[in-house]
Amino acid sequence: MGEARRLSDPRGWLRGQLRGDAPRLAPAAGADPDAVGDAVRGFRQLAQGDDAERRQARRRIQQIAAAELRQALTARVTTDRPFVERLVAFWSNHLCVSTGAKVLVAPLAGSYERDVIRPHVLGRFEDMVLASARHPAMLAYLDNFQSIGPTSQVATLGQRAGRARAGQPQATTRRGLNENYARELLELHTLGVDGGYTQQDVQELARMLTGWTIDGIAGPGARAAAGMRQRGRGGRLGRAAVREQAPSADGPLRFVFREAQHEPGSKTLLGARYGEHGASEAERAIKVLCAHPSTARFVARKLVAHFVSDEPPAGAVDRVADTFRSSGGDLSAVAGALIELPDAWQEDRRKFRAPQDWLVAVFRALGTSDVRENVGPLLRQLRQPLWSPQAPKGYGDTMQEWADPDSLFNRGELARTIARLPAVRDVDPVSLLGVVDVSASTPLSSMLADTSITRDERIALALAGPAFQWR
Amino acid sequence: MHRRAFIQSMCCGGLATFTLPSVTFGQVRQSGRFVFVLLRGGFDGLAAVVPAGDPSYRSLREGFAYDESALTMLDDTFGLAPGLAPLKTFWDQGQLAVAHAMAIPHRTRSHFDGQAILESGLDKPLGSSDGWLNRLLQSMSGKRAGIAIAAGMPLSLTGAYDVQSWSPTQLGVVDDSFRERLAALYRADAVLHNRFEAAIAQQDMVGEEAMARGRARRDGAVALMTAAAKILRADGGPNVAAMELSGWDTHANQGLAGGALDRLLGQLAEGLVAFRTEMGSAWDSTTVVVMTEFGRTARPNGTRGTDHGTAGAGFVLGSRLAGSSVVADWPGLAANALFEGRDLKPTLDTRALLKSVVAASFDLTPAQLDRVFPNSAAARPLPSLMA
Numbered sequence: 001m002g003e004a005r006r007l008s009d010p011r012g013w014l015r016g017q018l019r020g021d022a023p024r025l026a027p028a029a030g031a032d033p034d035a036v037g038d039a040v041r042g043f044r045q046l047a048q049g050d051d052a053e054r055r056q057a058r059r060r061i062q063q064i065a066a067a068e069l070r071q072a073l074t075a076r077v078t079t080d081r082p083f084v085e086r087l088v089a090f091w092s093n094h095l096c097v098s099t100g101a102k103v104l105v106a107p108l109a110g111s112y113e114r115d116v117i118r119p120h121v122l123g124r125f126e127d128m129v130l131a132s133a134r135h136p137a138m139l140a141y142l143d144n145f146q147s148i149g150p151t152s153q154v155a156t157l158g159q160r161a162g163r164a165r166a167g168q169p170q171a172t173t174r175r176g177l178n179e180n181y182a183r184e185l186l187e188l189h190t191l192g193v194d195g196g197y198t199q200q201d202v203q204e205l206a207r208m209l210t211g212w213t214i215d216g217i218a219g220p221g222a223r224a225a226a227g228m229r230q231r232g233r234g235g236r237l238g239r240a241a242v243r244e245q246a247p248s249a250d251g252p253l254r255f256v257f258r259e260a261q262h263e264p265g266s267k268t269l270l271g272a273r274y275g276e277h278g279a280s281e282a283e284r285a286i287k288v289l290c291a292h293p294s295t296a297r298f299v300a301r302k303l304v305a306h307f308v309s310d311e312p313p314a315g316a317v318d319r320v321a322d323t324f325r326s327s328g329g330d331l332s333a334v335a336g337a338l339i340e341l342p343d344a345w346q347e348d349r350r351k352f353r354a355p356q357d358w359l360v361a362v363f364r365a366l367g368t369s370d371v372r373e374n375v376g377p378l379l380r381q382l383r384q385p386l387w388s389p390q391a392p393k394g395y396g397d398t399m400q401e402w403a404d405p406d407s408l409f410n411r412g413e414l415a416r417t418i419a420r421l422p423a424v425r426d427v428d429p430v431s432l433l434g435v436v437d438v439s440a441s442t443p444l445s446s447m448l449a450d451t452s453i454t455r456d457e458r459i460a461l462a463l464a465g466p467a468f469q470w471r
Numbered sequence: 472m473h474r475r476a477f478i479q480s481m482c483c484g485g486l487a488t489f490t491l492p493s494v495t496f497g498q499v500r501q502s503g504r505f506v507f508v509l510l511r512g513g514f515d516g517l518a519a520v521v522p523a524g525d526p527s528y529r530s531l532r533e534g535f536a537y538d539e540s541a542l543t544m545l546d547d548t549f550g551l552a553p554g555l556a557p558l559k560t561f562w563d564q565g566q567l568a569v570a571h572a573m574a575i576p577h578r579t580r581s582h583f584d585g586q587a588i589l590e591s592g593l594d595k596p597l598g599s600s601d602g603w604l605n606r607l608l609q610s611m612s613g614k615r616a617g618i619a620i621a622a623g624m625p626l627s628l629t630g631a632y633d634v635q636s637w638s639p640t641q642l643g644v645v646d647d648s649f650r651e652r653l654a655a656l657y658r659a660d661a662v663l664h665n666r667f668e669a670a671i672a673q674q675d676m677v678g679e680e681a682m683a684r685g686r687a688r689r690d691g692a693v694a695l696m697t698a699a700a701k702i703l704r705a706d707g708g709p710n711v712a713a714m715e716l717s718g719w720d721t722h723a724n725q726g727l728a729g730g731a732l733d734r735l736l737g738q739l740a741e742g743l744v745a746f747r748t749e750m751g752s753a754w755d756s757t758t759v760v761v762m763t764e765f766g767r768t769a770r771p772n773g774t775r776g777t778d779h780g781t782a783g784a785g786f787v788l789g790s791r792l793a794g795s796s797v798v799a800d801w802p803g804l805a806a807n808a809l810f811e812g813r814d815l816k817p818t819l820d821t822r823a824l825l826k827s828v829v830a831a832s833f834d835l836t837p838a839q840l841d842r843v844f845p846n847s848a849a850a851r852p853l854p855s856l857m858a
Binding site: 143146147155177178183193199202391393400401405406407408409412442453457460461466467469 | 619652669778
């Protein structure tokens with residue numbers, strides 16, 4: 001059904017996929033929020049524990065991460081709305097977290113894509129960015145959960161405690177502002193590096209974001225909040241306020257705003273003054289950033305580069321940016337604008353498949369489900385493991401980055417391995433001709449029909465040959 | 472560049488250079504080999520090459536400072552962190568220059584921008600730029616070939632001159648018949664076919680190393696640098712290489728001796744020692760430069776780490792150095808000496824160091840150097856660095 005429509009009315013086929021919400025997923029087995037919370041706490045409490053227990057706690061986290069990864073890739077492989085899954089992958093990479101960065105991120109990355117990206121992938125950009133800012137995976141990945149206002153109540157208490165322990169050099173290490181998330185929010189998530197902000201803006205935004213942290217684990221703010229509760233009587237905070245901020249010792253990891261960690265006072269971002277307003281300062285700031293013209297341009301360029309061409313045509317970028325602006329960041333409308341770009345339909349416009357794209361395409365072509373068990377290690381070998389970019393800018397997607405000689409050869413090796421899997425036993429090599437999309441009189445078509453070549457080698461040739469490297 | 476122009480450049484310009492050079496060269500002196508090691512993430516120069524003798528050091532890094540006794544002191548001011556102790560053998564043999572208070576020529580605290588500046592060799596961000604190592608290959612005379620020992624092609628090597636890449640995978644080799652059929656298919660793809668040819672040539676050169684590749688990733692820098700040396704020392708092997716190590720973005724719990732950063736420094740130092748050993752006699756013509764996109768804040772942050780800063784440290788290793796030295800116009804760590812009140816102040820341009828090394832390694836003329844590093848007149852080569 002989908003196949004016929006894809007060929008006869010490709011624009012309509014794509015547009016149809018944008019109707020309704022994006023498909024939602026349930027957590028993978030064993031990866032429900034309580035289990036994730038318990039696994040993370042188990043690991044962190046064992047920071048000084050013995051090696052065997054620590055290894056076991058780490059293994060539990062790895063099992064959750066692996067189950068979530070399979071779940072997400074299964075959705076990409078089995079979907080009947082592949083355009084929507086591609087959008088999920090794009091936005092997940094745009095606002096990426098990396099499981100390689102911290103143990104804490106690994107079991108949360110699945111929830112991050114499921115709860116931050118999916119619900120908004122056909123919704124509003126600012127809702128997605130706000131959800132991202134509040135998700136424990138992002139709070140952990142870019143360190144905001146540990147950021148403390150230099151003159152916040154927590155910092156002031158810490159200094160007093162430090163003075164009490166004077167003479168012990170380790171105890172006096174200052175805890176304070178961490179501007180990592182604020183910087184990437186400006187540079188990578190919204191305005192772009194040339195979007196017109198300064199180092200001062202980074203610091204001001206970091207101050208607004210102090211107090212945005214994770215409930216359910218013991219962080220510096222949580223410890224201080226607990227300490228304040230004990231000395232609540234006669235303390236500077238009212239008892240009720242303090243009780244509210246006491247850390248949860250069980251349950252899921254959740255966003256919490258801790259007033260005591262928040263830097264008081266007014267802040268100035270991009271020339272606009274923000275009066276002291278607790279959690280709503282950064283909330284307002286994020287909405288302003290998402291509506292900024294630089295953001296529309298930055299996001300549009302990245303979208304066109306991903307969906308149309310490594311060298312995005314200026315006119316196409318303008319059209320998508322216009323839609324982004326005029327729709328108030330409606331990502332369904334923006335996706336629709338991509339479909340309508342004349343540039344997207346030119347024969348000579350094609351994109352080299354990044355490794356994740358290629359592997360998903362391989363599994364879709366083979367129509368098999370068993371190979372998905374191997375998908376995590378396979379992506380690692382292809383140098384693009386899911387949710388594990390080396391830097392917060394995420395993975396690139398240009399030919400320049402992925403089509404280096406060694407990588408082409410790796411795909412050959414991998415295709416050879418995949419084609420030998422038992423699950424691929426029933427695939428007819430000739431049937432791959434239509435999927436690979438080459439005409440009948442090419443070298444590949446004669447090889448696929450050549451029964452003097454083993455069946456698995458013919459399958460590998462289809463998947464590793466140059467035609468299948470392009471989309 | 473438009474796609475069509477790009478395709479043309481791949482077909483016409485790229486063909487001749489993609490295969491490994493087999494031409495022998497007469498009048499051109501056998502020049503050196505150059506290896507550029509990029510520490511991605513911005514490594515903390517103040518925790519690696521520790522200015523323990525600076526009067527402000529201890530107070531600035533209170534609770535986070537090394538005692539001199541824990542360091543390998545190079546002079547009255549600077550000492551190598553415990554993890555870098557293996558570099559002492561280079562120092563004792565006149566094969567280590569340590570640069571400090573060095574920074575890229577553009578002020579940024581963004582990884583993205585910083586790496587782009589360092590890898591493009593320009594003085595300001597320009598998204599469309601090619602890499603300076605690629606321009607080096609375009610500009611130098613004689614026999615040359617470039618290789619990226621990296622997952623994916625680093626910006627430093629991208630550009631019109633075609634280069635090879637290699638990185639460890641955990642896969643075995645493919646049989647010859649499959650390889651030949653695949654090569655036949657690739658010959659029909661105007662854009663990809665010379666890339667695939669290069670891959671085949673690379674496999675043939677690395678030879679049995681290809682069978683053993685793998686496992687390397689887990690062993691980290693030592694295995695990677697050993698493999699790199701095997702490729703570089705081969706007859707007809709590349710003479711310009713880019714490598715990279717990541718994990719240096721130590722925002723939290725950076726630690727002191729034996730801590731997270733020191734362990735990474737230990738891998739780097741042991742990797743460099745392993746590289747020299749594996750290079751054998753080819754080491755004598757090889758120079759290695761280790762750099763990062765920026766240093767880190769002079770003071771620790773609130774999470775027992777450091778944030779993105781400005782100037783930092785770097786290393787030059789090789790027997791073509793004039794001798795071991797600390798290359799630093801040291802600005803000091805007094806509060807009023809810090810850049811923007813928070814970072815080590817830059818007094819040395821990364822390009823000055825790079826120009827000195829590549830000019831000596833490949834006998835570059837000033838005109839060739841200008842092509843590699845445009846608008847870099849202010850970053851003069853250091854006269855006494857190289858022999």
